[in-house]
Amino acid sequence: MMKKRHEMKVLSVETIAKETVEMKLYQPEVSQQTVPGQFLHLLVPGFTLRRPISIAKVDRQEGTVTILFKIVGGGTKALAAYQPGMTVDALGPNGNGFSIDDVSEGGRVLLIGGGIGIPPIYHLAKRLSEKNVELVAVLGFQSKDYVFYEEAFKKIAETYVVTNDGSYGHQGFVTHVFPEVGAFDQYFSCGPLPMLRAVTTELQDSKGKVSLEERMGCGVGACMACVLPTVDNSYKKICSDGPVFSAQEVIL
Amino acid sequence: MMKKRHEMKVLSVETIAKETVEMKLYQPEVSQQTVPGQFLHLLVPGFTLRRPISIAKVDRQEGTVTILFKIVGGGTKALAAYQPGMTVDALGPNGNGFSIDDVSEGGRVLLIGGGIGIPPIYHLAKRLSEKNVELVAVLGFQSKDYVFYEEAFKKIAETYVVTNDGSYGHQGFVTHVFPEVGAFDQYFSCGPLPMLRAVTTELQDSKGKVSLEERMGCGVGACMACVLPTVDNSYKKICSDGPVFSAQEVIL
């Protein structure tokens, strides 16, 4: 089947934390196809390039897809102003998500999300919670105002919230609570690059997967904007080979 | 008092003839200030330059201003898609309108409008109808589908409708019915340049005023984009000295 450009109908737009917007979109086909870690590539009128935004959850019954985004510039600001009933032009689901085939039943998995990197981790957590797996989540935010999805995580995972300034939960970086989380078989992480660097260094002896970001041109693997060097002296494209990679495979 | 940038609230948007849209805007200040022949300079998001659109009528009681425009390109297409409740950023009223101080009570005035040049002529007709003046209107359209405001004119003027292809009213150009309209003291005209050239040539012995168009930069008289040579070897700016000029003064 050929890939498509989807018209996704906006069902709701809600500010759920400081500068953080949750948007629910109706598009059954995308909802069916998506696996955790994949992203939508959204066209915002007036901007040359599409915006990559991870999928935070899907409801296949409803045919919906939920995304979360932080207002950082013109594109996300314009998206935040969308009204229910409007449509968003999207490519996707793009990229390869978190493969969970190697997560064994009865195992224990560590999930580490930082800021707006948390949505795809939530999607993954939901999927993993359908398996017989014990989940531990460490969620990092700048400060209290930015915290979101804590309750949702608590329902399915042992959850630690960390804020940089200590205004909520533990103070410091996500890595600061690693001593408390206990043993795990594998970790999954998404967040800002400095966090991922710290996480992969700290957990270098553990098996893990990380989801990465880069500025994109095409978003489909054609333009070579988003490459990342790999340990075997080659490269991968974040948009199409990723955004999820084995922590051992790539050079951050 | 300093000039302003106005936020005008869209009250209604209606297609009243082929490719022809009537839009009613709420802005009491502009409504108070406007005289026939003046225009609004409208900002359409996504476009560099503002769009000049004549004011077709005002209702000072309601505080409204009505414009009519033809969908010819991206800007007017985007404007046509506006919904009631939205606002339009406008400068105006810009330019100098039709001066009617020299129209004497009991006189007879010929109004000649072509296509989307008719709206300012309607505004003028309404204003003149408040005076004790006999009005004759010649309205030219491409074809039947484009005809608008015929009834409105008929209420206040002896009205001739002309279509290029003869699909409605008289066939031909507005000048073709001049032999039928009888004597008049003065004429006022607005329409496409070829029509204005024909009108001013045909009526070169009559006193007349014409409203002109040119591609604009600033719309306020600063950039010199919209100049027009005058008979005295000088020039005028359509946006600020015009758009209305004495037919005798300018070179078309």
Add this chain to the structure above:
Amino acid sequence: MNLEVKLPGLTLKNPIMPASGCFGFGKEYSEFYDLSRLGAIIMKAATQFERFGNPTPRVAETSSGMLNAIGLQNPGVERIIANEVPRLAEYDTSIIANVAGSSLEEYIFVARAFNETNDVNALELNISCPNVKEGGIQFGTDPDMAKKVTAAVKEASNLPVYVKLSPNVTNIAEMAKAVEEAGADGLSMINTLTGMKLHLPTGKPLIANQTGGLSGPAIKPIAIRMIYEVRQQVSIPIIGMGGISTAEDVLEFLQAGADAVAVGTANFQNPFACVDIIDALPETLIKYQYTSVQDVIERRGAVV
């Protein structure tokens, strides 16, 4: 409607092709539509050896445009011929190879390599990529250097050569005349304009390479001007590009002097850009009273 265009080495069913570097080797976009619909495909630049390109970030958005500094990342000409060309050859479309290099020898090597395959129909000689530090830029801004590399590649290759001009010059017509004299079969223009965007929090260039090439609708007026100017002074065909995203844009390029066009940045916004344009072209030509693409090309003679 007849959209066919005949150019040296190329009989195009329509004048639309994806621009080099904006379509990879076609694989990704073949998942969106049948590539046989395209007039031709211009492949991503080929160099002698594999190149990993510049550090990231490699792209930045600008008003109605974007900057890129990919740095000619490609698997090298041999692997392109071995892996990419055969896959593309399965489509009913022409293939144009974009030849890049940082020395005369490299250009010759790459051009010669494409003699090995029968599936490439023409070369686009990229003397204008602004991102290679080794001197590649000079070929594109100095008429004598441009002449030299054009003559050398013509000599080395069995294929028609379209020289891709850089807009970053004072006098584009001079460049065009130089490569025409040197034997170019056609021109391809324009490549990107050198630009920069800063990252406000650091005050440093956003793109790792510092400068990048500006493409997209922002540059269309410059492309149109240059093509119009060159069309008055050279007679070889021009593949026009720079900001095309609609069928009306294509018509403007044809009227200005192009004989076919390439679509680059628009593919990123709309992966169906090329086919959407092909679909819209007949009605656009009809709207402006043309009977075929050839009709536009012939009638502009009277205009200029």
Add this chain to the structure above:
Amino acid sequence: MNLEVKLPGLTLKNPIMPASGCFGFGKEYSEFYDLSRLGAIIMKAATQFERFGNPTPRVAETSSGMLNAIGLQNPGVERIIANEVPRLAEYDTSIIANVAGSSLEEYIFVARAFNETNDVNALELNISCPNVKEGGIQFGTDPDMAKKVTAAVKEASNLPVYVKLSPNVTNIAEMAKAVEEAGADGLSMINTLTGMKLHLPTGKPLIANQTGGLSGPAIKPIAIRMIYEVRQQVSIPIIGMGGISTAEDVLEFLQAGADAVAVGTANFQNPFACVDIIDALPETLIKYQYTSVQDVIERRGAVV
């Protein structure tokens, strides 16, 4: 916050001024706000004699930009000095006169004329207006010619001279160095890029002059690149311009190497563009952790 900038001949309360040709002689915009709020005002080009400019249409819209070919319409330097300068002098702001010409003699005449008034603080030497056919363009694209006219105008004038560079050149740094050597007190950059738009129904250029100068946000990446490049190689101050419409744009220009900025096309979209930017500048500087305009200028030294 301290927005002050000191440049040769100019002490600006803030670094924002309207760009030449986009603000007439200030009269029209004085109906929107108090011109005393501006750092300075750059007047519309002055030539020796009155000029009526090009036929219309003189402007055309493009994606994130516009083309203009006004053709230096102005009442001539004597009437500017007699009628426009005195009116502007009533505002508490600096006045910069834009000097244009089509011959060395005309440049000298105009520059010398401005010695007659005490109300003009500096000259902007427009060697780059692409719309004058008589040769004005050559001064802007040939380093030797640029040197010559700069030296002659420096000699003729009592005022500091800011030379306005054209971006339509292969090597902008070479032009900048040439005029610096010739004694320029500062640079002003960039002027417009030569572009064209066709009128599809006729296939002819939309602007009567055929080509026009491209301005607006579309050209900002080119302006930033050129200023950044020139800043590495010359030490005289730069008045930066090209697509500025927000306070963030101003910061980007300052970071790239400008010492003050001019706002052109943005005035047409928003007649309050200059004052809106002035109002927003303090919070923008704070957001990016700068304490003053001077702070941006000083700290970029460390960056590049």
